[in-house]
Each structure stands twice: as structure tokens, then as C-alpha cells.
Amino acid sequence: MQELKSTVQKTFAIIEHFTSERPEWGVTELAQEMGANKSTVYRFMADLSKLGVLYKHPITEKYSLGLKLFELGGRVNLKSAFIDKTHPELVEVSKSITETVHLAVLKNNQVFYVDKVESPQGLKLSSQIGSYNPAYATALGKVLLAYLPNGNKEQVLDFIFSKRNITSLTNNTITSSKNIKKELSKVKAQGYAIDKEELELGLICVAVPIFNLNNEVVASLSASGPANRFEESKVSNYVATLKKGAHAIQQKIGYFKP
Amino acid sequence: MQELKSTVQKTFAIIEHFTSERPEWGVTELAQEMGANKSTVYRFMADLSKLGVLYKHPITEKYSLGLKLFELGGRVNLKSAFIDKTHPELVEVSKSITETVHLAVLKNNQVFYVDKVESPQGLKLSSQIGSYNPAYATALGKVLLAYLPNGNKEQVLDFIFSKRNITSLTNNTITSSKNIKKELSKVKAQGYAIDKEELELGLICVAVPIFNLNNEVVASLSASGPANRFEESKVSNYVATLKKGAHAIQQKIGYFKP
DNA sequence: TAGAGCTGTTTCATATAATAAAACAGCGTT
DNA sequence: AACGCTGTTTTATTATATGAAACAGCTCTA
Incomplete structure (x- = not known):
């Protein structure tokens, strides 16, 4: 992940990993997949969850894409x-x-x-x-x-x-x-x-x-x-x-x- | 904008300003609206455009929400x-x-x-x-x-x-x-x-x-x-x-x- | 046509936020 | 009870974000 310079790029690099084939990720496994530090990925995911961009399942604690992206996507579609x-x-x-x-x-x-x-x-x-x-x-x-x-x-x-x-x-x-x-x-x-x-x-x-x-x-x-x-x-x-x-x-x- | 600690929050604070009522922003006017520095907002918007999250109109140079958000919105599992x-x-x-x-x-x-x-x-x-x-x-x-x-x-x-x-x-x-x-x-x-x-x-x-x-x-x-x-x-x-x-x-x- | 007044963009020293190792905490399994 | 797996917090260090200023490109207008 260190090759991505800006935080904006890192943010969307994380989001992009949530695909239809792989819609759920835990912190550790995503950090491994990206070759990044666990606590770094954790902070990103926690921040994104606070914003509703990611959704953290209350029981499994796995993350998936959240309602905020649906809402933003809807704005694009119509505009x-x-x-x-x-x-x-x-x-x-x-x-x-x-x-x-x-x-x-x-x-x-x-x-x-x-x-x-x-x-x-x-x-x-x-x-x-x-x-x-x-x-x-x-x-x-x-x-x-x-x-x-x-x-x-x-x-x-x-x-x-x-x-x-x-x-x-x-x-x-x-x-x-x-x-x-x-x-x-x-x-x-x-x-x-x-x-x-x-x-x-x-x-x-x-x-x-x-x-x-x-x-x-x-x-x-x-x-x-x-x-x-x-x-x-x-x-x-x-x-x-x-x-x-x-x-x-x-x-x-x-x-x-x- | 300095009250927003993390860059992730700043990123989505910018994105959120693109609403259906106000779908287009220039760099300067958005910086003013947010009470933020012009070059800071510029870097965010340039980065986001590179990723397709924002779309920069080639003639007016105004920014609007891009196809990337449309795509991500479609991936969200609403259920x-x-x-x-x-x-x-x-x-x-x-x-x-x-x-x-x-x-x-x-x-x-x-x-x-x-x-x-x-x-x-x-x-x-x-x-x-x-x-x-x-x-x-x-x-x-x-x-x-x-x-x-x-x-x-x-x-x-x-x-x-x-x-x-x-x-x-x-x-x-x-x-x-x-x-x-x-x-x-x-x-x-x-x-x-x-x-x-x-x-x-x-x-x-x-x-x-x-x-x-x-x-x-x-x-x-x-x-x-x-x-x-x-x-x-x-x-x-x-x-x-x-x-x-x-x-x-x-x-x-x-x-x-x- | 010169210049004022807007843009978006680049630069660079400085300050601040991001980083990663380690420790911690919670949960099942063995 | 000790292990191995999570997610989370802490911390000193480092790298990145910041913003003032200057630049560049444009459109008015006098």
C-alpha cells in the first residue's frame, strides 16, 4: 500500500476491494491482501464505517459496502x-x-x-x-x-x-x-x-x-x-x-x- | 475544514457537497463554502478526478460526481x-x-x-x-x-x-x-x-x-x-x-x- | 490593448496527521 | 489453561498534508 501516495487513493483502494465476488472483508484479511499494516487498514475501515461508506455487520464484524455509497451512487445516476x-x-x-x-x-x-x-x-x-x-x-x-x-x-x-x-x-x-x-x-x-x-x-x-x-x-x-x-x-x-x-x-x- | 481530523473524513466531506441541488462545484467556490484552503481542496478534487470519483467537465472545468461512485453504488448489497x-x-x-x-x-x-x-x-x-x-x-x-x-x-x-x-x-x-x-x-x-x-x-x-x-x-x-x-x-x-x-x-x- | 479580477494550478517550508510494531482484549477451540 | 485467531489501542517516528504565495490562463472592460 505504501506505493499509493495520497490518502484519497488509499481510501478508494480499500473500497475497491469490496467487489460482487468478494463483498465482505475482515480487517486482518484485507490488510494481508493489500500488503498493508493491520492497524492502518483498521483506522481506514473504522473511519469509513463511521461515515456509512462501509457497513460493519454487528455479529460477524465483517465489513461490506454501506448505504452512503448507494446514496452517492444514486446521485450520480440521476445527474x-x-x-x-x-x-x-x-x-x-x-x-x-x-x-x-x-x-x-x-x-x-x-x-x-x-x-x-x-x-x-x-x-x-x-x-x-x-x-x-x-x-x-x-x-x-x-x-x-x-x-x-x-x-x-x-x-x-x-x-x-x-x-x-x-x-x-x-x-x-x-x-x-x-x-x-x-x-x-x-x-x-x-x-x-x-x-x-x-x-x-x-x-x-x-x-x-x-x-x-x-x-x-x-x-x-x-x-x-x-x-x-x-x-x-x-x-x-x-x-x-x-x-x-x-x-x-x-x-x-x-x-x-x- | 481543520476540525475534521482524518483525511478520510475530509474526502467524504468534499464528496457530500455534491448534492442534487448543487451538483457542480469549482475549486475556489467549494473551498470558500467549506472554509478550507484552496490548494488543499484542489489536491483532493484532482485526486478524486483521477480515480473517477469526481468528473471534471472538460469545458467548464467544473467538477461533478463521477462514474466510479455510480459503479460502487451498484455494488452495495442493500439487504x-x-x-x-x-x-x-x-x-x-x-x-x-x-x-x-x-x-x-x-x-x-x-x-x-x-x-x-x-x-x-x-x-x-x-x-x-x-x-x-x-x-x-x-x-x-x-x-x-x-x-x-x-x-x-x-x-x-x-x-x-x-x-x-x-x-x-x-x-x-x-x-x-x-x-x-x-x-x-x-x-x-x-x-x-x-x-x-x-x-x-x-x-x-x-x-x-x-x-x-x-x-x-x-x-x-x-x-x-x-x-x-x-x-x-x-x-x-x-x-x-x-x-x-x-x-x-x-x-x-x-x-x-x- | 492593457490591466483588473476572476479562475485552476504549482511550489515549498512547516506542521500535522499517517504509520507500524507492539501490546491488549475478547472469543472459541483444543 | 494455553493457544491461536480475531479486532482494537497505544506510541514514538516518519512521511504526508497543509496553506501562503506566486504563477498561469482566461474573460471581461475601460
């Missing part, structure tokens, strides 16, 4: 102009395509999921609003990379493809710098990207760019679903629907820059 | 966060009224059932902890909507009442935006809501608000039962009992205010 403006369009696209639809931006050189509408066909994807995925293994990421401004494109791509950042997620993942550059040219030429089980086996994804008023790509819109539902013949229809949605979103968010 | 503190009170109220008692919050613009105590008279309601019902057709929902902060009230109501979201569940369901607004004014004026077979034929429900320390409504408490047991004369007694219960719950979920 956020971004999601308020894009969500209805995502709903439209999802209805039309009947698959899960994502809106993502590039953040820290990764795909950052901003909004999501689940498929009415009820296939659960592991993606979550606010989470990240590698850019090189997703259709969303390919679009965001393909349209990077020429000024720093090479730089960003070289950084992403420095060996330590790349892991092969499936047999189809593109792991070489040369091949991804070829792929990105193709994406830019055809105006959309496709991910054929490169992130996860059985999962296919199609994505299109969302432009701002300066013709820069600020976000990407995608449809994802099981491979058996994404026949070649359907893709062009999906792309057309996604582009219509992307266009509608562009009209609404002329100002947004991530 | 475990509420139920330990509220359940005993629900039992009390249910004993006194001898009808089924519910505790609910507004989530995704719908009524979300957090806790429930069944009537000792053994009428089974279809409601379940963790399930949803439309806000406009329940007493719980009317309370939660009536006390929405003025900042985004209109927006939320308009969203809920865009035609495709409304279905008439019984002959009594209020389905027009105009009528629900009238109804909500009434609810706020009298301090409680009543649902006369608007969700389900034969089912009547009375609900009161639960406030937090900022006088914002965070939840709603209700009693429900068959229409023939809810005579006009009893309702005022039910409301009184519910309010007593709501008050007791408020005492328990009132957190330390930074």
Missing part, C-alpha cells in the same frame, strides 16, 4: 448527463438488435465501459459499467485505437504492445504489434470493428465509432453476443443499426471529451 | 446494509398494525423491496425482497417520487412517464403524467401516500417516508393488506404507527455527518 443522454439510444439499439449493447471510451489505454444495456435474450456478460478490458482484444478497443489521432497513435500502440502488457486471452487474440496495426487499418477502412472470440471464447462483438464535433472518436458503441447468433450475414445489419445509434448519440453529446 | 438495523422495527410495526410491512428504496426508477415482514393474518403478497414494482402504482413509490430532490424531479418523472414505460395494471392505476404530479403534490402535503388497488385488485397500501440527516428521503415504509381490511377510519392510525416506525429507523441509520 450524469452522459448516461442520461446515451442510455435511451442504447436501449433502442439493443431492442433492435436483441443483443447486449455497450458504450465505452479509451481510458488509461484500455477500454472503459461507460454504459450497458443487457440483451433481452438474457445472456449474462461479465462486463460491468466502470470496468476495463484490454483494447487490443475487443471490437470497442479496436475502434478506439484505429481512430486515434495520428499525432500520438504510434506512441500509444507501441506502449500497449510492449510485451508486458499483452496476454493472449484466447487462441484468436491478436498479440503482435504488426498484426494489430494491419487490423486497425482494416477497421478504419471499413468503418467498424469485429472481435471474433478474441477476448472470450464463444463471444463475438461488433463496434462502431462515435465522433465529436471535431471528427475525433470519443467513444465506441458495440453489440455483443454468443458466436452462434452472429452469422456473417447479420453483421452488416448490426453495423447499420449501430451506426444509426452512434449518429443519434453524436447529436446529443457534442461536448464530451474523455 | 445486508439495511436489514439488520431495520428488520426489528418492521416486526414491531407489523405486530401493531397486523398487516404486511415493507421497506423499499428507489432503484433504477422503480420500487425496490429491501425488507418485508408478513402479516400475521397470513395473506400472501406477491412482493419479494429484492424484486421491483413500478413506482407510479404503489404507495411506496409515490412517497419516494414525491420527495425526490427538486433538481432532477421533473426529469425522472418525465422519464418514468414516457409512454412506453407505463402500463395500466388495474382500472385504478394512474397512467397520465399530469395526474401523477397532482397525486405527488398531495402526498408531499399530507406526508403519506396511499395506493387504492392501483397495483393489484383488492390490495391497498399506505406508505410514509424515511429521511436521512440531510432531510432527504432514502427509503419508504408501508403497510399493505386486502381492501376490505383497510377502512378509511383505520388509515390515520396506520399512518401514525408507520411514522413512529419510520422515526425509529431514522435514528438507527443516521450516520455521522462529516
Whole structure:
């Protein structure tokens, strides 16, 4: 934990450990997990409990996320102009395509999921609003990379493809710098990207760019679903629907820059 | 701000200033509001923005609450966060009224059932902890909507009442935006809501608000039962009992205010 | 066009709060 | 009764937060 400089960062490093997979932590085990001192973590958790950010179960004495975060989260949801403006369009696209639809931006050189509408066909994807995925293994990421401004494109791509950042997620993942550059040219030429089980086996994804008023790509819109539902013949229809949605979103968010 | 000892408390003191009434702050004005140093507040806000807890508008440079809080809010397990503190009170109220008692919050613009105590008279309601019902057709929902902060009230109501979201569940369901607004004014004026077979034929429900320390409504408490047991004369007694219960719950979920 | 008056941001010596080892306390189990 | 596991408190030490001042960038306005 000593590598985190500010207390604000430490605070949220602790909070972030409470995930849906691991919603409960004791003081000692969380300190161990974080490689931090027990009494330090204790003080943070005690403070956060006093504020209602964490909730301490009166019997088990385990901590979990508290009502304060629910309340604050609710304030964001209702106020956020971004999601308020894009969500209805995502709903439209999802209805039309009947698959899960994502809106993502590039953040820290990764795909950052901003909004999501689940498929009415009820296939659960592991993606979550606010989470990240590698850019090189997703259709969303390919679009965001393909349209990077020429000024720093090479730089960003070289950084992403420095060996330590790349892991092969499936047999189809593109792991070489040369091949991804070829792929990105193709994406830019055809105006959309496709991910054929490169992130996860059985999962296919199609994505299109969302432009701002300066013709820069600020976000990407995608449809994802099981491979058996994404026949070649359907893709062009999906792309057309996604582009219509992307266009509608562009009209609404002329100002947004991530 | 110097009276706040720990940095964790300072962090959330800053975050708490972003309310629905005042969702945007600049560095200088927030520092003034808090009686704190400008550069101190700046560092906090810069750190929080890096984490996505705050969002800095690229043009106005004003800060607002960010996606990270939205994400964290979604992770909170309401059942475990509420139920330990509220359940005993629900039992009390249910004993006194001898009808089924519910505790609910507004989530995704719908009524979300957090806790429930069944009537000792053994009428089974279809409601379940963790399930949803439309806000406009329940007493719980009317309370939660009536006390929405003025900042985004209109927006939320308009969203809920865009035609495709409304279905008439019984002959009594209020389905027009105009009528629900009238109804909500009434609810706020009298301090409680009543649902006369608007969700389900034969089912009547009375609900009161639960406030937090900022006088914002965070939840709603209700009693429900068959229409023939809810005579006009009893309702005022039910409301009184519910309010007593709501008050007791408020005492328990009132957190330390930074 | 010069300058006043706002912003947000950076710097740096100083003060203060965060840290971590150790001891403590409470609870079950052996 | 002694062990091993919790969460909690204490303490001297160290590292971090602080805030005054200066800077930078912008929009008015005279």
C-alpha cells in the first residue's frame, strides 16, 4: 500500500476491494491482501464505517459496502448527463438488435465501459459499467485505437504492445504489434470493428465509432453476443443499426471529451 | 475544514457537497463554502478526478460526481446494509398494525423491496425482497417520487412517464403524467401516500417516508393488506404507527455527518 | 490593448496527521 | 489453561498534508 501516495487513493483502494465476488472483508484479511499494516487498514475501515461508506455487520464484524455509497451512487445516476443522454439510444439499439449493447471510451489505454444495456435474450456478460478490458482484444478497443489521432497513435500502440502488457486471452487474440496495426487499418477502412472470440471464447462483438464535433472518436458503441447468433450475414445489419445509434448519440453529446 | 481530523473524513466531506441541488462545484467556490484552503481542496478534487470519483467537465472545468461512485453504488448489497438495523422495527410495526410491512428504496426508477415482514393474518403478497414494482402504482413509490430532490424531479418523472414505460395494471392505476404530479403534490402535503388497488385488485397500501440527516428521503415504509381490511377510519392510525416506525429507523441509520 | 479580477494550478517550508510494531482484549477451540 | 485467531489501542517516528504565495490562463472592460 505504501506505493499509493495520497490518502484519497488509499481510501478508494480499500473500497475497491469490496467487489460482487468478494463483498465482505475482515480487517486482518484485507490488510494481508493489500500488503498493508493491520492497524492502518483498521483506522481506514473504522473511519469509513463511521461515515456509512462501509457497513460493519454487528455479529460477524465483517465489513461490506454501506448505504452512503448507494446514496452517492444514486446521485450520480440521476445527474450524469452522459448516461442520461446515451442510455435511451442504447436501449433502442439493443431492442433492435436483441443483443447486449455497450458504450465505452479509451481510458488509461484500455477500454472503459461507460454504459450497458443487457440483451433481452438474457445472456449474462461479465462486463460491468466502470470496468476495463484490454483494447487490443475487443471490437470497442479496436475502434478506439484505429481512430486515434495520428499525432500520438504510434506512441500509444507501441506502449500497449510492449510485451508486458499483452496476454493472449484466447487462441484468436491478436498479440503482435504488426498484426494489430494491419487490423486497425482494416477497421478504419471499413468503418467498424469485429472481435471474433478474441477476448472470450464463444463471444463475438461488433463496434462502431462515435465522433465529436471535431471528427475525433470519443467513444465506441458495440453489440455483443454468443458466436452462434452472429452469422456473417447479420453483421452488416448490426453495423447499420449501430451506426444509426452512434449518429443519434453524436447529436446529443457534442461536448464530451474523455 | 481543520476540525475534521482524518483525511478520510475530509474526502467524504468534499464528496457530500455534491448534492442534487448543487451538483457542480469549482475549486475556489467549494473551498470558500467549506472554509478550507484552496490548494488543499484542489489536491483532493484532482485526486478524486483521477480515480473517477469526481468528473471534471472538460469545458467548464467544473467538477461533478463521477462514474466510479455510480459503479460502487451498484455494488452495495442493500439487504445486508439495511436489514439488520431495520428488520426489528418492521416486526414491531407489523405486530401493531397486523398487516404486511415493507421497506423499499428507489432503484433504477422503480420500487425496490429491501425488507418485508408478513402479516400475521397470513395473506400472501406477491412482493419479494429484492424484486421491483413500478413506482407510479404503489404507495411506496409515490412517497419516494414525491420527495425526490427538486433538481432532477421533473426529469425522472418525465422519464418514468414516457409512454412506453407505463402500463395500466388495474382500472385504478394512474397512467397520465399530469395526474401523477397532482397525486405527488398531495402526498408531499399530507406526508403519506396511499395506493387504492392501483397495483393489484383488492390490495391497498399506505406508505410514509424515511429521511436521512440531510432531510432527504432514502427509503419508504408501508403497510399493505386486502381492501376490505383497510377502512378509511383505520388509515390515520396506520399512518401514525408507520411514522413512529419510520422515526425509529431514522435514528438507527443516521450516520455521522462529516 | 492593457490591466483588473476572476479562475485552476504549482511550489515549498512547516506542521500535522499517517504509520507500524507492539501490546491488549475478547472469543472459541483444543 | 494455553493457544491461536480475531479486532482494537497505544506510541514514538516518519512521511504526508497543509496553506501562503506566486504563477498561469482566461474573460471581461475601460
